Amino acid sequence: MSIHYDASRRITESEFIDLLKRSTLAERRPVGDPNSVAAMLRHANLLCTAWDADKLVGVARSVTDFEFCCYLSDLAVDEAYQKRGIGKKLIALTKSRLGRKASIILLAAPKAEGYYPKIGFNPHRSAWVLPADRELS
Secondary structure, X not given: OOEEEEOOOOOOHXXXXXXXXXXXXXXXXXOOOHHHHHHHHHHOOEEEEEEEOOEEEEEEEEEEOOOOEEEEEEXXXXXXXXXXXXHHHHXXXXXXXXXXXXXXXXXXXXXXXXXXXXXXXXXXXXXXXXXXXXXXX
């Protein structure tokens, strides 16, 4: 297996949706809403990908200012390619594109909570989420 990593190659909405489904991340992403998926790709300003020949097998999609913080909003690896270091390499590629003071921040999928401490992430006890359907009180 020879995986190629790229931080400049764009992907299509259908490639992204297909990978989300093959990674199980589709359970928590709006894969049935093409406009949302298109916006997710259009507004991400750092996209790192992993390829097995022409097959997309991994994505790290981020929103960042490149100097202080980087929100890694999606880390998806095809289930058939997991446990081969692809996710870790995608995070390393993401980190290599950031300034030396930038922290990577993410919200772990429930199935992946145990993964991030193993590769060097620290937990943060004060992350907060305001769901889209909830108003400020």
